[in-house]
Amino acid sequence: MTTEKKYSAMTEHELRGEIANLREKARKAEQLGILNEFAVYQRKMLMAEAYLVDPATIEIGEIYRIEGDEGMFFQVDYLKGRFAWGHRLGGNLAKEALPISMLKPVKTGK
Template identity: 70%
Template sequence: MNEKKYSQMTEQELRTEIANLKEKARKAEQLGIVNEYAVYERKATMAQAFLIDPASIKPGEMYRITGDPGMFFQVEYLKGQFAWGYRLGGDKFEEALPISLLETIKEGK
């Protein structure tokens, strides 16, 4: 088994991997295999995080959370491809999100 880590993949390899994972997720969803669907979606989200420059995420800034409408995330610090911080209006417990889940608020997406 000669699998590369996402951190070792080129942009093209990552894009191919994401497409493959999304396809597997789509098939699992069609078959009603919910847990398998969730695993492929999470893997795709992680792979997407490696296409984003961590320097584009600023500690102290507020971001929208992709796929969680109306939920905002306050970034405290970055570690690798994860942003650590707090959800606004939550219980203020620290959590880490892949940076691919963060959307800037300023661009009004």
């Protein structure tokens, strides 16, 4: 039996290895047509990637593009752990949390 290590306890090298492993599992699940398993691996990859992003690079009040959701923008109200809480622009302004790995700067040069 293997004990799973928390992403917060992993080194950058271990995180990158875990992401590669999850990417391979997701690819296999997609090929086999197991879409719910594919979605689970995609979410796990996003969370592992969030631990590679420095939360200090996410600015409160700033607007970011949402990776994987073209044309959608997200305004950050506050950070809690590896999640940015805020709302999508142009939507119903419902508060939601996104892993910080999904946020990409709107401004170029950052």
